[in-house]
Amino acid sequence: MPQHYTPINFKAKLAAFHTRWAPKIIAAMNDYHFKLAKIEGEFVWHTHAETDEVFIVLGGRMKIALQDGEVALESGELFVVPAGVAHKPSADTECHILMVEPAGLVNTGDGPAGELTATTGEWI
């Protein structure tokens, strides 16, 4: 009997959690993770010295403050924060995003560890 594999459905996965700024791993590709997050309000300034980081907006709007400017993203838009560039994500209202980054990356990078620092290993 042929197997019927199940795809990963963003809406179904997003319905499974509510905490803001707590990315959940939904898929692995080689040594990278795909993570969903619900964001609202302001994150902390931080930098990932060794890796680029991809943000894709699935619903709502977000901004990413960068060291010399900013970018505004809406649903269906992608932005790559280059390695070494300080950035601070924010969203005025709830926004749903997909992030792609190396497995094990700490969400607050070199920024101050605190209540926004997320365990990177939580799969949903």
Added chain:
Amino acid sequence: MPQHYTPINFKAKLAAFHTRWAPKIIAAMNDYHFKLAKIEGEFVWHTHAETDEVFIVLGGRMKIALQDGEVALESGELFVVPAGVAHKPSADTECHILMVEPAGLVNTGDGPAGELTATTGEWI
């Protein structure tokens, strides 16, 4: 003056090409590429021995036949084809997808090179 950076808009990028099965690079993250493609009909069976490959459907529906079964994806769904697994993407009607894979990967993998084999370096 702060810079206003421009995000990558999937719809705008998709409007820029029409050829089926000819992935276009829209972003780079470290040594990976994000590629948009318009697919319709059947691709060829092939395998990427050394890397997983991610498919995300942005619009429409697609299937991926796998060596022991298949998966059906619709808009807002993701599937990871593991390294070494033979697969054959198809779509009954036009489908728009985002793929994530190592830079330089040949779309037909170890399959027969032919008219579907795409240059991997084309950015839009």
